[in-house]
Amino acid sequence: MGRYAIRRLLQAVPVLLGSTLLIFLIVFALPGDPIVSLGGDRRPSPSVVEVLTEQYHLDEPLLVQYWHYIGGVLFRADLGSTYQGVPVADLLASTFQVTLRLTLMALAIEAVVGVGLGVWAALRRGKAVDTMILAATLVLVSVPTLVTGFVLQLVLGVKLKQWTGLDVFPVSGVGDGLRGYILPAFVLAGLSIAYLARLARTSLAEVLRADYIRTAVAKGMPRGRVITRHALRNALIPVVTYLGADVGTLMGGAVITEGIFNLPGLGNLLFRGVYERQQPVVVGVVTLLVLVYIVCNLIVDMLYAVLDPRIRYE
């Protein structure tokens, strides 16, 4: 187990280096001097330009710049700073909280609703409930986040308030503690709920046909126990691993959701970074997301080994 973990960790290193390099190349491929555009109409004084150029190694080739950057990230936990001197790490810390809360809430919703629907459908396979859940997931997969976001905002946020006078789901901002996250979390989770429900349904339906389920019945186990202990324990292996891997996807998707609901998260920061040409911020945000993705995948691999004894000893 320990060796397996170390091997997976080592395999993750080139992925981290490769993806950050890729992002670095994309972001800095832009022609033009970022420092010149820094001051807007007023050109910064030559001495400032010189200091900044020195600090960001802007006069050196891209690969050397990348080396300085990734060296800082890996060995000094230094993510650099904006051209105005604000440390990127500080910006990330404050916005990451928001995105993390949103992502975790979406993950919880996804797990409960997705697994619930999938299990329900699998146990009523071929019946009306099953067909309805399948149709619902198809629609959910097809309606882009963009659309669900605005529709839910309108119906649950604005109209519900108009009709009932109660502000159940605040439509934007995070002023109201966790309550402000509920609606965006549902929107963010939408697509994943559909995929997870389908996965859980297929997986459980397959397991229910397995020989060892027939054995459990032949052993005289009550139906409830056959399903909850024997079947679900097996059927949820792919489901749990999907959930783990989905954390990274949800965080990436959070960017659009944050845009719709005006949440001051990583997405927001990324936008400002893109529009203000703050390359260190942009690279920092994406590097963080890549890191989350890699860590989640490592956890998933470990989880897999824990959940499925057949993997453990290979």
Add this chain to the structure above:
Amino acid sequence: MSSGTLARRRAGGRHKKRRGRPAGLWADAWHDLRRRPMFVASVILIGVLLLMAAWPSLFTSIDPFDARTCELRLARQTPTPGHPFGRDNQGCDLFARTVYGARNSIVIGMLTTLATAVIGGLLGLLAAFHSRWADAVLSRVTEIFFAIPAILGALLIASTFRDSEVDSILLVVFALTILGWPMAFRIMRAAVITAMSQDFVTAARALGAGPWRIMTRHLLPNALAPVIVISTINLGGFIAAEAALSFLGVGVRSPDISWGLMIAEARDRFQYAPLPLVFPALFLSVTVLAFIMLGDAVRDALDPKLR
């Protein structure tokens, strides 16, 4: 033995009997598909959308690119005769704009799908078929791409080259292709590896068939099906991604029309004038749904095991 008979054998003996005449994997699938309501519905929808993309003037006599058709004082007018969807924030006819929006979505979706399928498919074939070395390198490279959230990566690429001379539609295709090809790569690679381990390929090898013949006659016909299915489903996803990029301001730009762009333009006044947002959103959702339904139906028809 021709690849056709082999493919049929793989598809299961049950089909063979159905009409007492020989048929291939695709013929079997087609026979099955014609009787699926989901398939028929999605084909009709996609047919209408393609028509809309090719000749939007068949659906509306108003040319949305003609500024004279817009009247600012009638902005956000609710539906009236001649303007079935009403007017948008600029007072332009919403129906005409929504109809003309189909073209960019369809064109971007199709070009991106084609590009990812060709690039990812060829590389996948190469990785599975050529050598362990090529496989190792290409597989690591795709892992790198998978680590970057697709929509963010596309956003960065599109925003980086925003000010260059590149056509905004081609830029979106380019950005989505860069992030989208690894998916087709993985599917193709897995499908070819599966096909290669099957007995009939081993048999063909033992009988002295050359690598080119094995690849074109045995592997491709069997490995292509999953790639086509995934590509169809992804086509819907790319259309949704185009809308998201346009919404975020790095995709299709005005005066070009795109559903994502229309949603972005309508969002500010959306709470009291929802129609300018609802109609493009509806068209967008139905288009994505149609392609996903088509892909789903084809997959079910091609894979008898899933029934």
Add this chain to the structure above:
Amino acid sequence: MRTATETPLLAVDDLHVEFRTRAGVVKAVNGVSYSLNAGETLAVLGESGSGKSVTAQAVMGILDTPPAAVTGGQIRFKGTDLLQLSEEARTRIRGEGIAMIFQDALSALNPVFTVGWQISEMFRVHRGMSKRDAMKKAVELMDRVRIPAARERVNDYPHQFSGGMRQRIMIAMAIALDPELLIADEPTTALDVTVQAQIMELLAELRRESGMALILITHDLGVVADVADRIAVMYGGRIVEHAPVHDLYRSPAHPYTRGLLESIPRVDLKGRELHAIAGMPPSPLDLPGGCAFHPRCPYRRAACASDVPPLYQVGWTRGSACHYWREVLDAGRR
């Protein structure tokens, strides 16, 4: 043979089972009857698709319904018709009264639980034992089915055992609660020949010790000779012949049984051409009319294609579903 007043342990009476599939209705079991006394061993012999496993699954109540449906008949266990019982009542009988082992022990054991957990579950759920006591019982059972180093291996997973050891674990699980009837569905088919013999020996021994009845389902005539008291031969969803094991071997009364016996390679007939039954087993989707065996039968006459033969009484202890059983019997004696 039993007297008329004695209630048999298990009596299957005119059982009919259908599968309703897309391709049509498959009549898998068409009026099967057999009975079994306490402590007796019955071998049910037949090719795949003959309905032998489906009958056993109907007795156990583990058919997938739908697509399967029991459309007629009775299954009486100690006088009670199981088909009339509630699902709860049937659940109580499974494991306690009737237990079953399957062909492929690897897929029949749950991959994510230790073998100890799976055996001890019988005691925890049926007997309400504590985890610790149930685990102790599991070790005892593993000893009893002769798994070496049972105490150390009780926390291993199924995939860590060999095929023969896995089947022993299945057996340990099945005999945990001392059932009165054990159904073994092709228990040795997936195993190496040497291991097959060991497992059959173990089953015979356990049966002797505990006095339970055994239904042994197999397609292998060689397996049953030493173990079974009686044999029922199935073809096309019906019993075509039943007889005490030695009578059947000595002089079959059905052409199908005869064909089966003649297709066993024998050392004393080495060098002669091996006999094979002509034709293919029928598809249960499309059974021939009349006697299902008639297209392959060397004794067939016109009546065979139209009249379904009843199970004719052959002497006191045997039955044969062949219109011309006397001819078959005489041919065998010659």
